């Protein structure tokens with residue numbers, strides 16, 4: 585399964601590089617794959633819920649921009665808006 589996941593991520597990166605999906609779509613697809621079809625916050629591992637302001641989806645920089653983190657796919661992940669904000673403090 586682990587090898588399959590790496591292959592899947594490689595295919596999705598090619599799909600992104602070809603311009604068929606955007607960065608947000610890439611992150612959502614990889615997240616859905618990782619968490620068995622439930623869009624999930626990578627910080628608290630609870631589901632994303634677009635009807636709840638705190639649990640709405642945001643894109644988190646693993647290495648924050650303030651510490652020199654870039655916008656490359658490998659530095660980005662899905663997180664609740666609230667979890668993302670709390671992490672920045």
Ligand SMILES: [Zn+2]
Nearest residue numbers: 625628664667
């Ligand atoms: Zn969260």
